[in-house]
Amino acid sequence: MSEQCAMKQIPVIKHVRAFTLRGGGADYHDQADGHWIDDHIATPMSKYPAYRQSRRSFGINVLGTLVVEVEDSAGNVGFAVTTGGEPAAFIVEHHLARFVEGARVCDIERIWDQMYHGTLFYGRKGLVLNAISGVDLALWDLLGKVRQEPVYQxxxxxxxxxxxxxxxxxxxxxxxxxxxxxxxxxxxxxxxxxxxxxxxxxxxxxxxxxxxxxxxxxxxxxxxxxxxxxxxxxxxxxxxxxxxxxxxxxxxxxxxxxxxxxxxxxxxxxxxxxxxxxxxxxxxxxxxxxxxxxxxxxxxxxxxxxxxxxxxxxxxxxxxxxxxxxxxxxxxxxxxxxxxxxxxxxxxxxxxxxxxxxxxxxxxxxxxxxxxxxxxxxxxxxPGFGVELNPACALHRPYLHTPGG
CATH class of the missing domain: 3.20.20.120 (Enolase-like C-terminal domain)
Structure with a gap:
């Protein structure tokens, strides 16, 4: 894949940005009252009567949505949404970005390997894998846009x-x-x-x-x-x-x-x-x-x-x-x-x-x-996953990093 990158002058990734969003979407439990998804559904917390009626009562929606954007040197932007909210945004901006920025758009396999092994001492599952997943999906979206192909192709x-x-x-x-x-x-x-x-x-x-x-x-x-x-x-x-x-x-x-x-x-x-x-x-x-x-x-x-x-x-x-x-x-x-x-x-x-x-x-x-x-x-x-981020959604970027730093 690296030789193909050189031959086709595939762009280099310049910026990684992580945002948060509230209210439905990727964190689909973040719903208003009266939604079936929060109506007395059995959970590991159901053994406590105080947390039995609503999953929101024990905090299922506290994280919110994570939005990851990756931008290349040609100005193409790939993005993805998943769960993880502000804690995952911190991981993306202050840890994972170093493995992404400066890499070529098509170096997805190497980037994944470095993100996973670079977080192994505190990751392996859960929130860290949510963050890695968000970056990975954004990279596939970007690659599809660079090559003008849908991801399935x-x-x-x-x-x-x-x-x-x-x-x-x-x-x-x-x-x-x-x-x-x-x-x-x-x-x-x-x-x-x-x-x-x-x-x-x-x-x-x-x-x-x-x-x-x-x-x-x-x-x-x-x-x-x-x-x-x-x-x-x-x-x-x-x-x-x-x-x-x-x-x-x-x-x-x-x-x-x-x-x-x-x-x-x-x-x-x-x-x-x-x-x-x-x-x-x-x-x-x-x-x-x-x-x-x-x-x-x-x-x-x-x-x-x-x-x-x-x-x-x-x-x-x-x-x-x-x-x-x-x-x-x-x-x-x-x-x-x-x-x-x-x-x-x-x-x-x-x-x-x-x-x-x-x-x-x-x-x-x-x-x-x-x-x-x-x-x-x-x-x-x-191209990519075929979707765009709704500009009407109010993005919040809780953490900033210096690209390449």
């Missing part, structure tokens, strides 16, 4: 002409009417709510199965909230409702629990997880220990496109599907290029999950959305 080209989607939200029955191939609903009651909570969970599943009919995919997202015994009980009791999968039932580090859960699921029910996992090493644990049938990395959290490619190759060797968590255009460009990613997730960000709206609204312009649960790959045919 940079990744080797599409393997299908159309993407198909399942919907995540409170109303799978409405998702069915909108043409999605399936609906994934949040689990509302965790183990601390006892037998009564379990029966309420099952009653909602029964009601939704009746509404969507026997053939529509129906899934449940447990958001790390269960213990192994409860997860097994829930899955076995829900067998009669034909769940396609049970998602992220346990804390992300409980690889042993996931392996045991997968072995005890009813026949035909899949075990999925990985939304809060990061890097090829984390996913290697999930895959080699037989923890799940589908991995669900978030491209804005797992290490960006550069690392997602490695994760996907590892999953392919283990005959596991890769269905990225949400992340809109950042995952659509990836899914279009992978045989082991046959469909994608669409997060229903309408407060009542009753209409299709852009996931990262109002932060992105030109963000494509499915129509009747599908999207032609040609909708992605714009």
């Amino acid at each position: 940079l990744l080797g080209g599409a393997v299908r002409d159309e993407l198909q989607f399942y919907a995540t939200g409170a109303r799978p029955d409405l998702a069915r009417e909108m043409g999605f191939i399936g609906g994934k609903m949040p689990l509302h009651h965790g183990p601390a709510e006892g037998e009564d909570g379990l029966q309420k969970n099952l009653a909602l599943l029964a009601s939704m199965r009746e509404r969507v009919g026997p053939d529509f995919w129906l899934m449940v997202d447990c958001w790390m909230s269960l213990d192994l015994n409860y997860a097994i009980r829930l899955a076995q009791a829900a067998q009669q409702y034909g769940l396609k999968w049970i998602e992220e039932a346990l804390p992300p580090d409980d690889y042993w629990g996931y392996a045991a859960l997968r072995q005890q699921l009813p026949p035909g029910m899949l075990c999925t997880t990985g939304e809060h996992e990061a890097t090829r090493w984390g996913f290697r644990m999930l895959l080699e220990m037989g923890c799940c049938d589908i991995i669900q990395p978030d491209v804005g959290w797992c290490g960006g496109i550069t690392e997602l490619l490695k994760i996907s190759a590892l999953a392919d060797a283990h005959q596991a599907l890769v269905i990225p968590h949400g992340s809109s255009v950042y995952s659509y460009h990836f899914v279009a290029t992978r045989h082991n990613s046959p469909f994608a997730e669409f997060l229903m960000m309408a407060p009542q999950a009753d209409q299709v709206v852009p996931m990262f609204s109002p932060q992105l312009l030109h963000e494509p959305v499915p129509e009747n649960g599908r999207m032609p790959v040609s909708r992605l045919d714009r």
